[in-house]
Amino acid sequence: MGLSARGIREAVMALLNFTRRKGGSDGPADLSSVLAGYSIEVMPRTAAKVEDFRALLPEGTRVYIAHIEGTPIEEMVATAKRLAEDGFPVMPHFPARIIKDKATLAEWIKRYQGEAGVRQALLLAGGVAQPHGTFDSSMQLLETGLFDAHGFTHLHVAGHPEGNRDIDPSGGDRAVMEALRWKQAFSERTDAQMAMATQFAFEAAPILGWADRLAAEGITLPIHLGIAGPAKLQTLIKFAIACGVGPSLKVLQKRAMDVTKLMLPYEPTEVLADLAAGQAAGRGALIEQVHLFPLGGIRTCADFANAQLSGPATARQGDRGRR
Numbered sequence: 001m002g003l004s005a006r007g008i009r010e011a012v013m014a015l016l017n018f019t020r021r022k023g024g025s026d027g028p029a030d031l032s033s034v035l036a037g038y039s040i041e042v043m044p045r046t047a048a049k050v051e052d053f054r055a056l057l058p059e060g061t062r063v064y065i066a067h068i069e070g071t072p073i074e075e076m077v078a079t080a081k082r083l084a085e086d087g088f089p090v091m092p093h094f095p096a097r098i099i100k101d102k103a104t105l106a107e108w109i110k111r112y113q114g115e116a117g118v119r120q121a122l123l124l125a126g127g128v129a130q131p132h133g134t135f136d137s138s139m140q141l142l143e144t145g146l147f148d149a150h151g152f153t154h155l156h157v158a159g160h161p162e163g164n165r166d167i168d169p170s171g172g173d174r175a176v177m178e179a180l181r182w183k184q185a186f187s188e189r190t191d192a193q194m195a196m197a198t199q200f201a202f203e204a205a206p207i208l209g210w211a212d213r214l215a216a217e218g219i220t221l222p223i224h225l226g227i228a229g230p231a232k233l234q235t236l237i238k239f240a241i242a243c244g245v246g247p248s249l250k251v252l253q254k255r256a257m258d259v260t261k262l263m264l265p266y267e268p269t270e271v272l273a274d275l276a277a278g279q280a281a282g283r284g285a286l287i288e289q290v291h292l293f294p295l296g297g298i299r300t301c302a303d304f305a306n307a308q309l310s311g312p313a314t315a316r317q318g319d320r321g322r323r
Contacts, residue, residue: 029273031308038305039224040292041066044075053086056302060089067093069128073108080116090118091156095126096141100133105141109150120154121147122197139179142186152192157183159196159223161210184219200226200293204274211284222288230267230304231296265296267304
């Protein structure tokens, strides 16, 4: 049975209205403050599809390079070199469980520095069940002393706003918090500036609560908050499940049940607006900037972020854009 003219009009209005925040004004939320100085993540194979990063990203944008198991170090270093030559601060991943030993780690550092001038690194355990060698955690990588010995200026570690089942299999966050306290202590004896780059989440309330709890417990490491960029809903749900996203996954599940929202791509406008509102109210003081996961494509993600920034698309000046 076909829709009447009135029914068609109401259906169209439902599709248009879903992009507005519940209880908000008709105008879009101002997300420029929370997105200023954002960083973004690429892989060698996705970076190869971008003709010119300088035409895509604001000047000074930090670019993380994800090291997926099986990616040759040669491809990682080549991608870092290209981005560095384009003027971007580069932060490659060092996944502990795919690094065979200290000699291999030293060789990677030597190549990154010698060929691409890298002085920044994200250290993490890595999503591999069985370690390839002697390393199992980012703490073991830090303990080698190699990053300090080679003059790294910025060292980031993983943060988990909703816990991590790989670290705490029974739930909770006891082991996660123990590791974070260790990293906090390490940050006080290294010359490098440290911060947490977190897993992405889809709901602001638990993120703000987590950040406030860390501050209350004496953690001072700045938070670079992971946010999933625009993507198809099916893509987001797939990545969220694979990456172990916690309770905020219900935001996507609820959206999947709404046919008017199922038809349109997800954009992180609501979670970003709620974060901005929370920070304006004094919440989440440790959250220093946003780190974007371009799950729906680098260009789509960068275009979304740049469109939210007021004025020309330029990263926030000073160390914030390079931390």
